[in-house]
Amino acid sequence: xxxxxxxxxxxxxxLKTHPTASDLYDIVRKRLPKISLGTVYRNLEILAEMGxxxxxxIAGKEKRWDGDIxxxxxxxxxxCGKVEDIFLKxxxxxxxxxxxxxxxxxxxxxxxxxVEISGLCKDCNTINN
Amino acid sequence: xxxxxxxxxxxxxxLKTHPTASDLYDIVRKRLPKISLGTVYRNLEILAEMGxxxxxxIAGKEKRWDGDIxxxxxxxxxxCGKVEDIFLKxxxxxxxxxxxxxxxxxxxxxxxxxVEISGLCKDCNTINN
DNA sequence: CTATGTGCAAACTATTTGCCGTCTG
DNA sequence: CAGACGGCAAATAGTTTGCACATAG
Numbered sequence: 015x016x017x018x019x020x021x022x023x024x025x026x027x028x029l030k031t032h033p034t035a036s037d038l039y040d041i042v043r044k045r046l047p048k049i050s051l052g053t054v055y056r057n058l059e060i061l062a063e064m065g066x067x068x069x070x071x072i073a074g075k076e077k078r079w080d081g082d083i084x085x086x087x088x089x090x091x092x093x094c095g096k097v098e099d100i101f102l103k104x105x106x107x108x109x110x111x112x113x114x115x116x117x118x119x120x121x122x123x124x125x126x127x128x129v130e131i132s133g134l135c136k137d138c139n140t141i142n143n
Numbered sequence: 144x145x146x147x148x149x150x151x152x153x154x155x156x157x158l159k160t161h162p163t164a165s166d167l168y169d170i171v172r173k174r175l176p177k178i179s180l181g182t183v184y185r186n187l188e189i190l191a192e193m194g195x196x197x198x199x200x201i202a203g204k205e206k207r208w209d210g211d212i213x214x215x216x217x218x219x220x221x222x223c224g225k226v227e228d229i230f231l232k233x234x235x236x237x238x239x240x241x242x243x244x245x246x247x248x249x250x251x252x253x254x255x256x257x258v259e260i261s262g263l264c265k266d267c268n269t270i271n272n
Numbered sequence: 273c274t275a276t277g278t279g280c281a282a283a284c285t286a287t288t289t290g291c292c293g294t295c296t297g
Numbered sequence: 298c299a300g301a302c303g304g305c306a307a308a309t310a311g312t313t314t315g316c317a318c319a320t321a322g
Contacts, residue, residue: 015296016295016296016301016302016303017295018302018303019302034286035286035287036286048303048304049303049304050303050304050305050306051287052287052288052289052303052304052305052306053302053303053304055286055287055288056288056302056303057302057303070202071202071219071221071259071261072202073199073200073201073202073259075204075285075286075311075312076285076286076287077286077287089247090200092200100243100246100247102246106242109242110242113235113238113239113242114229114260117229117231118218118229118260126261126262127260127261127262128259128260128261128262129258129259129260130200130202130257130258130259131243131247131256131257131258132200132255132256132257133255133256133257144321145276145277145278145320145321146320147277147278148277163311164311164312165311177278177279178278178279179278179279179280179281180279180312181278181279181280181281181312181313181314182277182278182279184311184312184313185277185278185313185314186277204286204287204310204311205310205311205312206311206312
């Protein structure tokens, strides 16, 4: 666990946003001005393999990262790309799981279900109208 | 509506897979050997704006396209990237909508809800074990 | 005829990688 | 000290764009 890796983890955990590698690069650089973007990419992958952070399986051309590894879903704005958390009540998590299992079991086996809701966020929707 | 645009649309509609631009480029080139990849990209965007096809808001580094514009969701294999359709019964579409509206209304306004389930598909799951 | 589209190649963006010197355990 | 890691710059993958010519309406 190098200084670089530690600080990347620390900064990611502080954020409620779901930053891209380069968002995080900008933040981490304030504390480690010489760090390289490649190091940020490498460490994010490693931290995710270690189970300390989560690589989001989310639409959009840039990958996003989440310091909160508890079970939750995401809402993603198709216009500005902002990603917000959706925490379900436990009972609803179960409901949702069994809901989709009805459709899925025959075709595919799955380990994990990710639900991504997308649409226009409040801000973008307001600008639009 | 040029020959190129017409053939791209025609070929996309034939497919149940959810091809990337370059998948489609390979297919279309059999009929139009001189077509360029840029033309495929340009026309896919245009056809989506026209509402004739759908640009999938789906994870993964490559964009995917769907010739079926009816309401349905997708399952995406995190290993091989394959995307399969999930068609819900009408009653279930409604259930799901209201289910998530409970969580979403306060935070965001949305036009459209896309649900993407991801996990391991049957094939990848079999290889894994 | 003229606005729109095409082919081609170059540009761009996000990400990955090779190399070589540096640090950690 | 050995193996893992970091900085840098070059390579790669997917996508977009500028330009000059071609085509649809």
